Amino acid sequence: MSSLIKEIAARIKYPLGHIISFDDLPALLEAFAYHLPFDNQAVLTKRTAPFNPDRLEQTFVTDRTGGVCYDLNHLLYEILRIKGFDVALVKATVFDQENDSWSATGPTHVAVLLRHQGDTYVVDTGFGVNLALRPIPLTGETVTSPSGSFRIAPNGAGYQLEMLRTGQDDEFVIGYHFYTQQTVLPEQLSSIEQVIQDHPASPFNKRSLLAIRTPSGHRILTQQALTIWTDGQKTIQPVTSDDQYVAWKHEFF
Numbered sequence: 001m002s003s004l005i006k007e008i009a010a011r012i013k014y015p016l017g018h019i020i021s022f023d024d025l026p027a028l029l030e031a032f033a034y035h036l037p038f039d040n041q042a043v044l045t046k047r048t049a050p051f052n053p054d055r056l057e058q059t060f061v062t063d064r065t066g067g068v069c070y071d072l073n074h075l076l077y078e079i080l081r082i083k084g085f086d087v088a089l090v091k092a093t094v095f096d097q098e099n100d101s102w103s104a105t106g107p108t109h110v111a112v113l114l115r116h117q118g119d120t121y122v123v124d125t126g127f128g129v130n131l132a133l134r135p136i137p138l139t140g141e142t143v144t145s146p147s148g149s150f151r152i153a154p155n156g157a158g159y160q161l162e163m164l165r166t167g168q169d170d171e172f173v174i175g176y177h178f179y180t181q182q183t184v185l186p187e188q189l190s191s192i193e194q195v196i197q198d199h200p201a202s203p204f205n206k207r208s209l210l211a212i213r214t215p216s217g218h219r220i221l222t223q224q225a226l227t228i229w230t231d232g233q234k235t236i237q238p239v240t241s242d243d244q245y246v247a248w249k250h251e252f253f
Contacts, residue, residue, distance in 0.1 A: 011036070011064070034214060037212040051188075051190060056074065068126065070126070070192055072126035074189060076112055088112070089110055089185070090112070092178035095160075095175060095176060110189065119137055122136045122152060133213070136152050138152050147213065148163060159179075159180070209221075212252070216230050219252050
């Protein structure tokens with residue numbers, strides 16, 4: 001794993017060789033968000049592999065791609081674990097804003113729970129561009145970053161992520177719901193991958209999607225358009241050819 005750490009450090013431009021403290025986590029999360037895109041290409045091609053260090057190296061070092069939640073947060077989990085943090089992967093159910101309902105795929109989002117000095121936090125680098133870029137405490141405290149404001153609120157026996165995204169929301173909206181008891185080991189992520197690849201309600205198995213945060217906003221590329229948010233302002237450029245799509249993919253992601 002040491003060689004993987006070295007290669008990832010170079011890719012995200014963050015020095016993983018030194019001791020990382022809790023106070024360093026915002027900078028680490030920003031490094032992840034600005035250099036590793038949310039990318040569903042492997043979902044579309046139904047590519048699978050065991051969730052282990054070899055998969056991480058193939059995805060993020062050899063292929064130099066991004067991934068969906070279970071790829072990005074698996075990598076974050078492994079790095080945090082190696083650096084001495086008390087972490088676990090947790091399943092969550094995404095709230096479908098468009099249809100005002102919980103996703104029919106069930107608990108197929110994967111985030112990271114981190115315990116530090118008696119408190120528990122959500123850290124997540126795999127929720128598209130909706131990234132807090134900060135650990136979010138389960139105490140209900142609101143954290144802010146260039147992405148917006150984020151908080152964790154009780155919901156029944158579990159919790160829900162709530163977001164007020166810069167330039168997008170006028171009030172807090174629900175991101176996803178989770179139970180702290182619904183943790184999973186990396187080798188158990190294959191069942192979630194199968195649902196995301198095959199379920200008819202999965203939003204990621206139908207069309208290409210790449211998304212990445214930037215220091216001033218974010219970028220989203222589909223085969224129809226490139227959408228760029230900069231300082232709360234949105235511009236949309238249509239994709240006019242396959243060659244342009246490929247060029248923008250390499251240039252921006």
